[in-house]
Amino acid sequence: MPFANFKLPEGALSKIQKEDLIHKTTQMLVDYLSEAARPHTMVLIETVPDGGYGRADEVFVIPDAYRAKDVP
Structure with missing residues (x-):
């Protein structure tokens, strides 16, 4: 299963x-792996709150x- x-x-x-x-990630994986991958592809978007991560200390x-505009 592509993930x-x-x-x-x-x-x-x-x-x-x-x-x-x-949708675009799923399509990219289908393009590489074939249409058979579509029903098994999992895309997970995790959001991290401000201050919940860092880089270079x-x-x-x-x-x-x-920030995203207030679009539903």
């Missing part, structure tokens, strides 16, 4: 953008410019 796991900052993507990411908080 893709995205860990993104909370608020970075709208619901519509998450759906698009799931710096706690990350997503800038407002990178």
